[in-house]
Amino acid sequence: MKTFWFLFLLALAPALWAIEPLDFADRSEEVRFQKLLRELRCLQCQNQSLADSEANVAGGLRQEIHRQMQSGKSDDEIKAFLVARYGEFVLYNPPVKQSTWLLWFGPGAILLLGGLALVVHLKKRGQPATAAAASTDDW
Amino acid sequence: MLRALIPLAVFALIGLVLWSGIGKDPSILPSTLIGSPAPEFSAPDLRDPSRTHSKASLGGAPYLLNVFASWCPTCRVEHPILERYVRERGLRLVGLNWKDDAEAGLAWLKQFGDPYSDILYDPSGRIGIDFGVTAAPESFVIGADGTVLYKHIGALTVEDMETRVMPLLQGATP
Amino acid sequence: MLPELGQIALILALLLAVIQAVVPLVGAQLNREPLMRLARPAAYGQFAFLVFAYAILTEGFITQDFSIAYVAQNSNLALPMHYRFSAVWGAHEGSLLLWVLILSAWTVALAALSKALPLNFVARALGTLGVISIGFLSFTAFTSNPFERHVPALSDGNDLNPLLQDFGLIVHPPMLYMGYVGFAVAFAFAIAALLDGRVDKQWVRWSRPWTNVAWGFLTVGIGLGSWWAYYELGWGGWWFWDPVENASFMPWLVGAALIHSQAVTEKRGTFGAWTLLLAISAFSLSLLGTFLVRSGVLTSVHAFASDPARGSFILAFLVIVTGGALVLYAIRAPKLVGGPPVGLYSRESLLLANNILLTVACAMVLIGTLYPLVADALGWGKVSVGPPYFGLMFFVLMAPLVWLIPLGALTRWQGDSLASVWIWLRSAAALAAVVAALAWITQRELPLKAVLGIAAGAWIVFGTFVFLRRRWKTAAPGQRLTAEMLGMSLAHIGVGMFVIGVVVTESLNVERDVRMAPGDTVEVAGYQVRFVKAHHEEGPNFIADEGVFEISKSGVVLSEQHPQKRQYLRGQVMTEAAIDAGFFADFYIAMGEPLDGGKAWAVRLYYKPMIRWVWLGALLMMFGAFVAATERRLRQTVREEARLPANSAAVAS
Numbered sequence: 001m002k003t004f005w006f007l008f009l010l011a012l013a014p015a016l017w018a019i020e021p022l023d024f025a026d027r028s029e030e031v032r033f034q035k036l037l038r039e040l041r042c043l044q045c046q047n048q049s050l051a052d053s054e055a056n057v058a059g060g061l062r063q064e065i066h067r068q069m070q071s072g073k074s075d076d077e078i079k080a081f082l083v084a085r086y087g088e089f090v091l092y093n094p095p096v097k098q099s100t101w102l103l104w105f106g107p108g109a110i111l112l113l114g115g116l117a118l119v120v121h122l123k124k125r126g127q128p129a130t131a132a133a134a135s136t137d138d139w
Numbered sequence: 140m141l142r143a144l145i146p147l148a149v150f151a152l153i154g155l156v157l158w159s160g161i162g163k164d165p166s167i168l169p170s171t172l173i174g175s176p177a178p179e180f181s182a183p184d185l186r187d188p189s190r191t192h193s194k195a196s197l198g199g200a201p202y203l204l205n206v207f208a209s210w211c212p213t214c215r216v217e218h219p220i221l222e223r224y225v226r227e228r229g230l231r232l233v234g235l236n237w238k239d240d241a242e243a244g245l246a247w248l249k250q251f252g253d254p255y256s257d258i259l260y261d262p263s264g265r266i267g268i269d270f271g272v273t274a275a276p277e278s279f280v281i282g283a284d285g286t287v288l289y290k291h292i293g294a295l296t297v298e299d300m301e302t303r304v305m306p307l308l309q310g311a312t313p
Numbered sequence: 314m315l316p317e318l319g320q321i322a323l324i325l326a327l328l329l330a331v332i333q334a335v336v337p338l339v340g341a342q343l344n345r346e347p348l349m350r351l352a353r354p355a356a357y358g359q360f361a362f363l364v365f366a367y368a369i370l371t372e373g374f375i376t377q378d379f380s381i382a383y384v385a386q387n388s389n390l391a392l393p394m395h396y397r398f399s400a401v402w403g404a405h406e407g408s409l410l411l412w413v414l415i416l417s418a419w420t421v422a423l424a425a426l427s428k429a430l431p432l433n434f435v436a437r438a439l440g441t442l443g444v445i446s447i448g449f450l451s452f453t454a455f456t457s458n459p460f461e462r463h464v465p466a467l468s469d470g471n472d473l474n475p476l477l478q479d480f481g482l483i484v485h486p487p488m489l490y491m492g493y494v495g496f497a498v499a500f501a502f503a504i505a506a507l508l509d510g511r512v513d514k515q516w517v518r519w520s521r522p523w524t525n526v527a528w529g530f531l532t533v534g535i536g537l538g539s540w541w542a543y544y545e546l547g548w549g550g551w552w553f554w555d556p557v558e559n560a561s562f563m564p565w566l567v568g569a570a571l572i573h574s575q576a577v578t579e580k581r582g583t584f585g586a587w588t589l590l591l592a593i594s595a596f597s598l599s600l601l602g603t604f605l606v607r608s609g610v611l612t613s614v615h616a617f618a619s620d621p622a623r624g625s626f627i628l629a630f631l632v633i634v635t636g637g638a639l640v641l642y643a644i645r646a647p648k649l650v651g652g653p654p655v656g657l658y659s660r661e662s663l664l665l666a667n668n669i670l671l672t673v674a675c676a677m678v679l680i681g682t683l684y685p686l687v688a689d690a691l692g693w694g695k696v697s698v699g700p701p702y703f704g705l706m707f708f709v710l711m712a713p714l715v716w717l718i719p720l721g722a723l724t725r726w727q728g729d730s731l732a733s734v735w736i737w738l739r740s741a742a743a744l745a746a747v748v749a750a751l752a753w754i755t756q757r758e759l760p761l762k763a764v765l766g767i768a769a770g771a772w773i774v775f776g777t778f779v780f781l782r783r784r785w786k787t788a789a790p791g792q793r794l795t796a797e798m799l800g801m802s803l804a805h806i807g808v809g810m811f812v813i814g815v816v817v818t819e820s821l822n823v824e825r826d827v828r829m830a831p832g833d834t835v836e837v838a839g840y841q842v843r844f845v846k847a848h849h850e851e852g853p854n855f856i857a858d859e860g861v862f863e864i865s866k867s868g869v870v871l872s873e874q875h876p877q878k879r880q881y882l883r884g885q886v887m888t889e890a891a892i893d894a895g896f897f898a899d900f901y902i903a904m905g906e907p908l909d910g911g912k913a914w915a916v917r918l919y920y921k922p923m924i925r926w927v928w929l930g931a932l933l934m935m936f937g938a939f940v941a942a943t944e945r946r947l948r949q950t951v952r953e954e955a956r957l958p959a960n961s962a963a964v965a966s
Binding site: 114 | 546548550553555556612613654655656657662665666669670672673674676677680681684687688691693694695696697698699700701702706710824825826827828903904905906908915916917
């Protein structure tokens with residue numbers, strides 16, 4: 001119970017340390033930084049992005065990412081750096097590979113199946129006999 | 140008739156997935172470093188900043204790298220266990236004082252005991268990042284050749300020490 | 314003494330639930346009226362005992378009886394009186410008690426308001442609700458007893474988490490539960506219909522108001538949670554696709570599909586199988602949500618309790634209830650006869666598309682939420698699925714649906730031509746295009762996606778007005794603006810507002826973390842924010858550093874804001890962000906740490922345009938659902954309505 005509360009409070013305590021004024025070359029770099037942070041998971045907290053988390057490890061990672069950005073690294077390079085150390089779990093968007101096909105293509109496949117089934121079903125049922133069979137605009 | 144069983148089949152699948160998750164801790168992450176060489180590092184010693192440690196300088200014999208900090212309450216739970224193993228079993232214990240203030244770290248050691256043979260001082264957490272540290276306490280078993288053999292998240296218990304840490308340090312294959 | 318009475322009351326309620334479940338169901342099967350008649354009294358009795366038990370627990374909080382372990386864990390001597398009431402549902406055990414109480418309340422409502430329904434139907438519905446009550450009451454009484462004593466009694470408790478000492482978070486769980494649990498009624502109706510062997514317009518008609526009200530509550534419950542997260546958590550987010558949030562969103566999506574499916578079955582007699590399945594699914598997803606929150610199988614900031622034993626119990630219950638329902642469905646559903654044929658373009662096919670899109674969206678959320686479990690079980694390692702995935706997929710699935718909304722109301726049943734419907738909607742399309750163009754001209758930073766989103770939202774709103782106008786002109790007096798039509802229109806307009814709010818706020822919001830010393834001014838989105846000064850403040854159980862900020866535009870001071878960084882007596886530090894809320898935009902200021910030894914502060918500034926439209930849209934959806942539920946026609950029996958054809962999609966088994 002105590003561990004639960006510790007984690008709960010840790011995770012939900014509002015972003016206090018997460019407010020870190022950092023220097024950016026320009027606005028677009030700041031936006032890029034914020035966007036990148038939202039794609040990365042804070043690994044200590046239970047399901048928060050690096051942008052939102054105030055955990056210790058998140059603060060350090062934000063500074064590191066900022067440093068790498070300033071030294072010219074691309075988003076992909078930064079992500080690769082983090083994945084090498086923390087595993088793919090640090091990415092909020094899992095890479096598309098065999099083990100994630102179901103995730104990325106599953107909903108689309110279900111939609112296609114559903115849509116096809118719908119069209120087939122409607123065609124099979126046949127069209128209504130005449131326009132007169134259609135009712136008036138009635139709710 | 141068969142079509143009407145589809146919802147039940149889908150539900151059975153979902154039920155299986157849910158059942159498989161019960162009891163597992165979703166927050167435990169495997170380390171990417173297991174089996175790979177430990178990252179290079181260079182850090183001053185917490186107690187004597189004029190001394191610098193590196194992966195090479197610490198190599199030659201296996202050791203347990205223990206991530207701790209003065210602000211970490213759970214570290215106090217495992218600390219006596221670490222002290223005991225250093226005292227009674229000759230455990231080679233290297234500390235990583237992670238994202239901590241040097242004064243606070245030293246005071247903590249004075250209060251709770253200092254079993255570490257060497258302590259890396261990492262105030263920025265950069266070394267921690269290279270090791271994939273997500274929280275304190277965490278511990279790494281590093282082999283004589285610098286390979287990461289095992290990562291433990293959370294406080295070490297006697298059982299962890301006996302079943303995982305000590306055998307690996309004594310040369311068992313991971 | 315009293316807590317023990319509370320425990321006894323729980324057990325008695327459980328016993329009555331058993332009676333309420335077994336006797337009427339047997340009675341309906343054997344057609345024994347006295348047995349069926351026992352359903353209502355059993356329900357009333359169960360409710361009485363649960364009210365008693367809940368009152369005792371509340372009394373324990375009010376009188377600060379720290380001999381009750383739950384009270385000690387969730388309150389302390391400094392807790393203000395009004396928060397003592399809400400602390401009752403602040404953690405696992407108490408919130409479960411609230412759950413069963415609300416379930417009992419819905420049951421009683423059904424028992425009292427069902428006089429027009431045939432007895433065997435009522436008996437089966439109440440019996441089903443009884444089965445569900447048995448599950449939750451056993452769970453509460455045997456694994457999560459809120460009345461357990463702490464021996465010896467403590468002199469003071471922990472605290473109620475300061476996060477929970479807040480209006481939004483007080484109201485959010487009860488509203489959610491009203492929604493979640495309310496879907497049990499639609500579920501019970503579906504089971505009763507399956508047991509009866511009939512899926513006809515009548516029972517669907519009766520179930521519509523109940524489903525609408527439940528969905529309305531769920532909508533406002535989710536909206537409240539989102540609004541609370543926004544103003545309380547300090548980082549301006551309002552939806553995180555967290556597993557527990559998803560757990561509430563899935564029943565909402567299916568519930569929306571269910572509302573539309575019920576409308577079709579009630580009016581046309583078709584979609585019977587869909588309506589049954591959706592009713593079963595909506596409540597099953599509610600149960601799944603309960604499982605996810607309390608079992609600890611997923612990483613979530615929100616998780617209530619992480620207990621494998623409790624998780625197993627809920628899972629077993631879920632398997633019994635949903636599995637049982639789906640087995641019943643598999644046996645009985647094939648006997649249903651489909652309705653008359655419908656054209657490829659007809660209101661029915663549009664609503665089928667609506668159902669499919671909503672259901673696939675729900676499936677997507679389910680897949681994404683459970684994927685970490687799947688991957689782990691199959692040895693694929695730890696997969697992380699987060700907001701980018703959900704945001705992208707949801708957008709892709711909902712975009713087509715949003716464009717279809719105005720078409721549905723204006724398309725005829727059974728068959729129509731898109732061309733003739735288009736003639737009606739041309740004006741709406743033109744207006745929507747104008748709005749989108751205006752938006753793009755005045756806000757050049759809007760990406761294409763946002764402009765299309767604004768067009769879609771405007772299209773829905775104007776399309777709804779086209780429908781209302783046409784209805785006003787062509788319908789008979791007294792039939793022009795029925796509650797149902799008004800409710801539908803309100804809800805759809807709400808959807809339009811929501812869409813516009815989301816796309817604008819997501820694309821145009823500005824976030825800056827800056828270092829400010831008193832006297833500094835920062836420019837954000839055309840506004841000037843000046844940090845006037847910082848000083849100390851004291852509250853009842855905290856001390857705070859408060860900043861004073863002035864927001865101006867073009868030299869005119871628009872407002873003064875006072876964000877605080879509070880330190881509570883118990884040591885927790887919290888940010889109270891200052892929000893300048895506006896209909897068209899919010900300005901949000903949060904204080905961070907002092908810098909440079911207190912000479913400056915880390916400050917977060919947010920500019921959030923149209924964020925209120927997100928919650929206003931949700932509110933409108935809720936109102937729409939409630940208004941539609943008052944439709945008088947839904948209280949009439951089918952016989953009373955001469956106009957509708959006598960056939961139904963029923964086959965006597």
